[in-house]
Amino acid sequence: MTPLLEIKNLNVAFNTERGQIRPVRDVSMSIFPGQTLAVVGESGCGKSVTALSILRLIPQPPGKILGGQILFEGRDLVALREEEMQRVRGKEIAMIFQEPMTSLNPVYTIGDQIVEAVKLHQGVTSREAYQIAEQSLNDVGISDPHRRIHEYPHQMSGGMRQRVMIAMALSCRPKLLIADEPTTALDVTIQAQILELLRKLQRETGMAIMLITHDLGVVAENADAVAVMYASRVVETATVETLFDQPQHPYTEGLFRSVPKLNENAARLTTIPGSVPNPAKFPSGCKFHPRCARTRKLAASAPADQTTELKSGGEIIRVLTRCVNEEPELREIQPRQWAACHQIASYNSAKVTPPVVDHKREVTTEHSTEAMQLEAAKGQTA
């Protein structure tokens, strides 16, 4: 099967007053039709810039795509002219944003905003466009769309507006939907509804979703494949099952440890020490080494000539010299799992291959919900 979207060695730079920064380096990932790829990472790790680069929405200048390819159905989006890109945006690839409160234009009714895109991409009359808009509002579960289509954004709640954004994005039946933290700004019950809605619409239309999030719960429920990003690079990518069962990269492990668990009675939540480095001054070698628990642990028992002392967050730590000097590449650790860390046992023998995770999770969501309910019922009877 050929991927719908294939990002190959994407490099993005921003020219700032204090020199060039590189928020995205050698990023490769792929999405297959009907697949949900979750892109995970802390704030500032480059996931949003990657997403914006796909639609060429990064401000240029100061932004610049230095190199790499973004192949959408075989066409390189990086090389397209702006007018051609306008036909891709909205029609082939749509995007929904994090903040539904500000993503709709306050001076137009929601109908006007949906109709404008529909008319542009589908070449229909105003009357037909209104019908399509009403239908797509209906599809996202807005009651009484005939009346609400004439409402202004300020008359709606956050969850409603995000539904409108989704309706707008899906009104032209795109093949790929980029959802940049679509539920971060919403409260938890609305989050669940919106994600359920996205899953339902994905089943109905067969579109692919690139889901950008930092919520591992969202990943576990929705993703087929996962790409973990840290400090401008993809550090691990795998199927969702493999990643949750056998995380390879210490950063991924750290993310999992940071998820609070109900059955643990901890006074402090576990965190990854330190913070994502500023793109203007990334550390040398593996960009994760100042925060990495694995390299510290291994350095403790390693010969002194293989370790280096350095300052991190005010304390002196001892790490492996290789992690400081040499940047790891994304290598195929096992089938359908790629990771970039020197300290994975099979890293040295693994090959550098383009990460292509062609995988669709077996269980549909209803099943998983049912299974969860079954589990819960078992737990009660036991």
Place this chain on the structure above:
Amino acid sequence: MRDERTVPRSWLARAMLDTVGKTSARLGLIWISVIAFCAVFAPFLANSYPILVKMNGHWSSPMAQHFTPTDVTLLVVTFAAIVLFVFLQRFRLFARLSAFAAIVVLTITLSLLFVHPPLTNVFEQYRDLAKSGDVQWALDAPIPYSPGDHLRDQFDPDRPHPWSPNSAHRMGTDQFGADISSHMIHACRVAMAVGFISTGIAMFIGIFIGGLMGYFVGLVDLLGMRLVEIFGAIPTLYLLLAFVSVFERNIYVIMAIIGATSWVGNARFVRAEFLKLRGQDFVQAAIASGLKLRSVMFRHVLPNALAPLLVSASFGIASAILAESVLSFLGLGLPVGEASWGALLNQAVGAGGAFQWWLGTYPGIAIFLTVFAYNLIGEALRDALDPKLRGAG
């Protein structure tokens, strides 16, 4: 089609309603409406030619026969505006605005082509006919004198003009014998036109240049700001004086010069708004849905940037009116004989140096009230649009 009970209003519409709800703004609007009414219906209000007349058994309208293309255009355009914006509200605003623009252009063209008033005006014609008893019935305008009517039939060597206010001429006459009240009413046209046309030009240039600067930033912004600084350094009044002293006097050139030098403030406002808005999510969303640059800039960013511009426009109108009055007062404004408040002020000091109060007071009050009214509206708009005073929509 729409549910009338819950007519949703956009943020701007609500701000407008808030503005109109203020007493001060309402007073301002009432005064501007009076001026606008006088401007449009000037020939009905002050005219030497009767509105309707029955002569030798025939009905006719001498007023209509002496309509100028301006009279016809103003009447048709006002009528069209009322029909389009009051009675046809169920159509989309954009469609109505386009229809209105088309009607304006068409009326101007047609009236210039087909409306030909008599080349020579004999203002006393119907007064003479009435005296000789040829007129059986006549409906005169409330002020039966045109501003160009120098009362040649009432010439009296013992009573030279200007006359102070009397029962026939409530506001007196000027040095040529023209009725001041008539002059005042016809001068409303210049006051309205100078304000709106020059501010319109300033808004158009300001939006265009400010929008480009704010949206594209970088080099465009750098060059645009230099242009703004150059134009900001031109003193409007001196440019006007220099121009008028070299070329012939022309109200449209005056409007164009006022407009072409006062767009600087608008450009700065629009630039600031565009800079703020270009990074907003809904602009990103508009680009992400594949809209063209033109549509993103003018359909999505511009309407959100209009608020501060409305405020600056209402103050701009006021200062344009003042500029024209100053020019006319200096005797460098309109061609001689055309009605303007400033031109009346100019005559307030008579030949012998005596102050003729009625030539100073009435136009002075009119200028003051008009400028004040626009400032009141601008002030109320600014309060209504200030996000600190109201929950930002």
